[in-house]
C-alpha cells in the first residue's frame with residue numbers, strides 16, 4: 101500500500117486528502133489532519149471522489165462522427181479532423197464563429213491552454229465557463245470595490261471570528277467542511293447570523309436566523325447599514341484611512357426605512373436591528389456569501405461589501421469577505437482568464453497595455469473586442485454567428501439555464517467535447533476526446549480561499565484517454581502553433597509569467613506544505629494568507645451607493661409563489677461525478693426511492709393549505725411554461741417559496757422556458773395536480 105497527499109477535487113473547499121493505492125488501483129481516501137482547509141475532516145464526497153476513475157462508463161478512445169454515428173478513431177485522426185474543420189470554419193466565417201466553454205471543474209493548466217488556444221491560435225475572445233452566468237457579477241463588483249475578486253481571509257480563520265454571517269449558501273450541502281468550521285466557531289462562542297430563504301442545517305444553529313423573502317437582500321443590507329450609521333457604529337478611522345466615496349454612500353443610506361424594509365423582506369424589524377448591531381460591534385466579523393446559482397444581482401453584492409467597509413471588517417484576522425466558489429476550480433478558471441472580457445489575471449481584453457504584455461509570451465496578436473458569454477453563445481449561438489463549439493468537461497445540455505443548448509449544438513458545423521464520459525452533450529458532438537481522471541494526472545486547482553494546490557497523479561491512466569492539457573497542446577501544434585509543453589508543470593511556469601499573482605507558483609513550490617495562497621509571487625513565494633493586512637491595495641477601497649430598489653408587487657401577475665433553485669445533497673450540480681461513483685450513486689438512489697422522478701420542496705403550511713401531500717403531484721405554472729413534479733413537503737423552505745433542486749432538467753426546461761434572462765427567481769402559481 102502507498103499513500104500520497106493530494107487535493108479533493110469535488111468542491112471549492114479543496115480539502116487535503118491522502119489517497120491510498122495498491123498496485124494501479126486507488127483503494128481508499130482519508131483526510132489530512134494538518135491541511136489548513138479541513139484539519140482532519142472531509143465529507144461523504146471526499147471519501148469517495150476517487151471512485152469516478154474506476155467507473156466502467158469511462159470513454160476509452162477518441163470518437164468521431166461518421167455516417168451519423170460516433171465511432172472510435174485514433175488520436176491522430178481525431179485531432180487532424182478537428183484542425184481541418186476549425187481552419188475551414190475560421191476561413192469561411194471568421195474567428196468569432198468559434199466558441200470555447202469549459203467547466204469550473206477544469207484544472208488551471210487545461211483552462212489556461214484552452215483560452216490561449218481561443219485567443220492566440222484561433223483569434224477570438226469567445227471564451228467563458230459554465231458558472232460565469234452566476235459568478236461574474238461577483239468578480240466585477242469585487243474588482244471594482246476592493247480590487248481583488250476572491251476571499252480575503254483563509255477558511256481556518258473562521259475559528260477566530262467573533263461574528264459569522266452566512267448569506268444564501270447551504271453550507272451543509274454545498275461546502276460541508278466550511279459548514280463544520282462555522283459550527284465549531286459557534287460552539288466556541290462566535291455569534292452566528294444566517295440570512296437565507298431556507299432553514300437549512302447551519303441555519304438551525306444560528307443565533308439570529310433572518311429567513312428572508314427571495315430577492316430582497318439589497319433592502320436588508322441597506323437597512324442594516326442605516327442602523328449602523330444611525331447608532332454611530334461605523335469604523336471612521338478605517339473609512340478615513342482606506343476608503344473613498346463614503347459621502348455618496350452615506351447620502352443613499354438615508355433612503356432605507358427599517359419598518360418598510362422589514363415588511364418587504366418578511367423579517368421582523370427587531371431581528372434586522374439585532375443582526376446589524378451584532379455585526380457592527382464585533383471585533384472581527386466574517387461575511388460568507390454564495391456566488392453560485394443562488395447568487396444575487398450586482399447591487400446585492402455591492403450592498404454586502406459596503407457593510408464590510410462600513411465596519412472595517414477587512415484586513416484583519418477572523419474578519420473579511422468570503423465569496424464562496426462551490427465548484428472545485430471556479431476561482432482558478434476565473435484567474436486563468438476563462439472570461440469573455442478578461443485575460444489571465446483579470447486584465448480587460450480591451451486594454452492595449454494588457455494585450456501588449458501577453459503578446460510577446462504568446463507570440464500572437466490578440467483580439468481586442470470582448471467575446472460572448474456562455475448564455476449568449478448557447479441560447480442562440482450569438483444570433484447564429486457561432487458555427488463551432490469546444491466544450492471542455494462541460495455538459496450544457498443537462499441544464500435549461502442556457503435555453504435550448506441541444507438545439508444550438510445541433511446547428512453547428514463542429515462540436516468538440518472533452519470529457520470522461522459520454523454526457524448528454526456528447527450526443528451532439530462531432531468529436532469526443534476522452535480525458536484522464538482525478539488521480540491519473542498531476543495538475544493544479546485554486547480553492548475558494550485562493551489556495552493553489554496540486555492534485556497528484558497516484559495511478560496510471562488506462563490506455564486511451566489523454567490529459568486535456570496535452571490534447572490542447574497537440575491540437576495547437578497541428579494548427580501550426582509552436583507549443584512545446586511537456587507537462588502540466590511547464591504550463592504552470594508560463595502561467596507564472598503571465599499572471600503576476602501566480603508568479604511564485606511553480607510545482608516545486610506548490611508541492612511543499614499545502615499549496616500556496618495567492619498572491620504567491622517571486623518576492624513572496626510562501627503566498628499570502630490574509631489580504632490587506634498592510635492596508636488597501638493599489639487603490640483605496642470604494643463604497644458604492646446602492647439605490648433602494650422599488651418594492652415588487654405582491655402576488656405578481658397571479659403568480660404568488662417564488663421558485664428558487666438550490667441544492668439537495670444528492671442533486672449536486674450536474675451529477676456527472678456522483679452518477680459515476682458507486683457509493684454516491686447508491687446514496688442518490690436511496691433518495692430517489694422516495695422521489696423517483698425528482699421533486700420540488702414546498703413549505704409544510706403552504707402544502708397543507710393547498711391540500712398537497714408529501715410525495716403527491718404538484719403543478720407549477722410560470723409565465724414561461726408549466727410543469728408537474730412531486731412535492732417534498734418540508735418546514736425548511738420559506739412559506740411562499742418553492743425550491744427546485746438544481747439540474748432537474750425537465751422542470752427547468754418547462755418552467756424557465758421563455759425566461760431568457762435566466763433569472764434564478766421565478767414567480768410561479770402552485771396547485772395540487774390530480775393524481
Ligand code: SF4
Nearest residue numbers: 108110111115143146
Ligand atoms: S468539503 Fe468539498 S473538498 Fe472537502 S471533502 Fe467534501 S467535497 Fe471534497
